[in-house]
Amino acid sequence: MNFDPRYSGRNFTSVGTRPIRPDGVDKVTGRARYGADFNMAGQLVGRVLRSPHAHATIRKIDTSKAEKLAGVKAVITAADLPDLTDGDAAMYDILDNCMARKKALYDGHAVAAVAAVDARTAKQALKLIEVDYEVLPHVTDVDEAMKHSAPLINDAIFTEGLEEKPVKPSNVTKRTQYGHGDIHEGFGQADFVVERSFKTEQTHQGYIEPHACVANVSSDGTADLWVCTQGHFVYRQHCAQLLGMEASKLRVTSSEIGGGFGGKTHVWAEPVALALSRKAGRPVKLVMTRDEVFRASGPTSATSIDVRIGARKDGTITAAEATLRYSCGPYAGMWAEIGAMTAFACYKLENVKTVGYEVLVNRPKTAAYRAPSAPMAAFAVESAVDELAKEIGMDPVEFRIRNAAQEGTRSSYGPVYGPIGIGPTLEAAKNHPHMKAPLGKNQGRGMACGFWFNFGGQTCTDLNIGMDGSVSLAVGTVDVGGSRASLSLVAAEELGIPYEQIKTVVADTSSLGYNDMTDGSRGTFSSSMATISAARNAIKILRERAAQMWDIPVDDVVWEEGHAIAKGATHGNLSPLSLKEIAAASGKTGGPIAGHSELVADGAGVSFATHICDIEVDPETGSTRVLRYTVVQDAGKAVHPTYVEGQYQGGAAQGIGWALNEEYIYGKDGRLQNPGFLDYRIPVCSDLPMIDTQILEIPNPNHPYGVRGVGETSIVPPLAAIANAVSNAAGVRMTHIPMSPPRILAAIEAERGG
Amino acid sequence: MRYIRPLSIEDAAGLLADSAGTAAILAGGSDLLVRMKGGFIEPDLIVDIKAIDGLGEIRETAEGFSIGAAVPCAVLGENTALQKAWPGVVEAAKLIGSKQVQGRCTIVGNLCNASPAADSVPALVAAGAKAVVVGPRTRRTIAVEAVPTGPGKTSLAKGEIIEAILLDKRLPRSGDAYLRFIPRTEMDIAVVSAGVNLTLDEQGRVKSARLALGAVAPTVVLVEEAAEVLIGSKLDEATLERLAKVCSGACRPIDDKRGTIEFRRKVAGVLARRAATTAYARAGGK
Amino acid sequence: MVEVTLWGSLGAIAGGKSKVEIEAKDIRELFRKLAEQYPGLEPYIDRGIAVAIDGTIYRDTWSKELPEGAEIFLLPRLAGG
């Protein structure tokens, strides 16, 4: 298959318009089916027993009493999920996280599960399971966990990436380093140097829909799984591997998904539900409570970051350095590494060095959260950049423009950039009316930049043309925020037919080839590329059929605006054939018409954003109010601009919550104190102003329409933008996120010397 | 487990008195159902008091107002006479939870849940509100502050129910106010709160005052010293400064997930000052 | 012949080299030869490595050609949200 993904400048008819999404009516009438909305005949209720201890050896689990309770159909422990991972360390960690094997590693770690006829019986059964724990010392703080005296979470872990192989095990799983040039020389050239340490607390994606699935394992070895996920093909692979099944015998259907943001990218309770169903011989529905979601799904890292940046009087940065420590939960991850890669990605630097440490703690396994790891690194770096600009006496926007990366710049993580949007977003911010609006008393303005890679990945798409000329598009990337509308637009564009003639669905794992997850901002980028390819393949067949209908050579048929056109003087009397006409005749010209596509959508363009915000601080209470917020971001090409704006606004809102109030709070006992929306404080409607957006379109050269991923970058700048605004309003540099009122008030009081 | 909806307060009290296991009163349910969901309580008997005659009403009496135990807080805000007389109490009641919770929650439930952070309680204490307590064969009226005795604990005996909250008639030249501190703009539990009720003399000097602080001790604190600071003053800057200091000093707070000791002390003073200023203005002071 | 830059941790495994020269026409050949010449890299390649060619990151395209003189950079395969 010769698909040319290169960007070709073209005028768009459908792409760039804002039609209503195809799944919209179901969602406003309550008919859309999410994870917990599906039921099967004879289904049981699954519930999971979770460790109340942050760190404990599991000596023994006695399930006999629970098994005897009337209505209990299955009880499982780790023994029912034997290790089939065959040396795959990452899969072993997933298995151990689904059901603790030797040790409970955090408050909320699953240790057993039951399936019973109803919720009440299941709940009662959990109480009858006796677990004999030997409680161990625990550590939840990232800096504490790095100390030699810290309790060891896994004594088989020796830090990777050190020059000398360590002789003692450690909670630090890996050290990584990025950069180029010579920072010592660079700092030697600096007239000003800013050096600061920062901390950010752990946050959760906070999707409103808890994890939910219905598992049905048949005695013939086939199984069905209905589940809310960002990637049903990945869930199929994981579940099949963990349960020793053949992937093709497990059909996974992705339900409508009530938010994911990275948190639904790998399995949590789904293998448990399948194991319960297998043992009970009946379908099992397993829905997490909100408390379980907070305690036992995958929040993002807590971090501790040191930054040092030097610049000359003229505003040129001469050297930049950062040390980043990210918590991973109890399993190895690469979160600090991503932080180390992204930290200085916005800037053109001669001398840069970043070092990342992956740190194990007794908290739930860290999972991806929207541009994972980048917001914390950006918070530290962009705070220091602001401070440095101030010391030099330069406007913070001008200072950033002067040092912004451009096409040809060697990125801080290694490769040289192609065409990128950091400069244009900064220029747009500089010229935005928001920058010139007056501020009142106790109000401050802040701005910051952010970077994210964006991914592509494996993608498979089917485009089927019905006899009536309507088109059904089956994609394998889960729609998390309107991508079915965007992909319908792309198909309409490529085929040259109206949007309304197309219906896009997300196909299950048995109906389509493998697709990577909807992560890394890849959903619309990748599936649009596959859709364009599928549509082009369909057009090829449409041309052949038209040629047959006209009885002329196919080379004389071109496709324009939804019609086959016979070209050349000899066919001048043939009137164009519409897609509908060709489809209507398809039964006689060779059968159904379809376009298929399987490809690796690589070359996702990197993405940049600049945010501006105004904050008012009450100096007597530390209370903050977000007065105004503006997002400027490069989209490459906005396929459905309303949904692009939605991504910008949603990311900004999550970032605002993170910056101001959201945090995991652990007690001295290592237990999570706030596993609910009451005290894990995500922004409510009255907390936020309208969020203005400005979409820039700097085409991605590696996509036919110039599309870049847009989903994640918008969460990168807000932590820093708000920190800069609060610092300006309060007159004191804020270095600890979230900037909750007690932290702000304490900082103000300390500054006053009170 | 049984769910019963009695038609008289005596029946309700009798059911509670006679119950063998854990019994719970259901009015708005916004605390009870959360505790049931979390497994903190598994009642054997739920007594829904909403069908009891008169419990869902606000009555204006010769003495003032009687607010039935089953009146949702949203209804307090819709009662213009109550709103005019006791704006501080009403604004406190209207701060509990969301719109959704407002349609269900009651001030009696808020009081009997006995959380030190309950929004309506400091305002009720400042207002000098009383609770009508009914047992199977008894009926007594006690000060609102006598109900909670510690976090989650009340002075009510088994079988006792609060039937109504009584508020006096609004005196001339008097006003009340309530303020709380929360990290967000809505949906949070108070980190610190302050309720103030003031009566002025004809010269605009404070004649009598009651000030109560929430979320700074195991129960709501009625700060007698604050009243002493306020009485005789016209709330000049020096008085307000002293008031803040006295209120900060009256706190016995804890560090928890919602705030620190230092924060609660400091902000208690700030809120007391601000609430007093509002109450003073409502009382007609300038 | 293309010059391939390895990120920090990979360099250590390839005998402390941050750059290696490989005769390879596409990503598949690059991975094969890297694994031959530096056996320590094989598990990393199996786990997934991304290749940046002139700044564009490729995660899975074995057939992607490596143009003469192109800047080739090996990066870890990342997670997204």
Next chain:
Amino acid sequence: MAGVAVSTTINGDNVEFLCQPDETLLDVLRDRLGLTGAKEGCGTGDCGACSIILDDRLVCSCLVLGAEAEGRHLETIEGMAHGDRLHPLQQKFLEHAALQCGVCTPGFLMAAKDLLAKNPDPTEEEIRFGLAGNLCRCTGYDKIVRAVQDAASVMKQA
């Protein structure tokens, strides 16, 4: 445990069901009556995804017992449209793309309906505080507020 027999009205229809005394109205709607439009986001009244209207009051159905529905009138998202004609709020939510994942949408629509019934011409601030009991994690609320503003102006003209 004895079941409680309940007779109630849902979206104008008489409905009878049997439930456990401690069963929430949300569980009754979803598990016994197949009305899965109301969602459980938290089960503690903190997210508003299960919002319904109970005798003209907006409530979280997770904080109401099924037994309490006896003799009452319930409105759920399933009854918001008239036949195939969407309510103006539903239409405006679609036009403004006031939903991304959509799981909070039924709750927001019920809350917005209740808000406009009580205050047909709300300011932006009134809308924001009126909807503060409903959490949305996708949109940042911007497009939701605009959709409600737009629906309010359409409904005033009607």
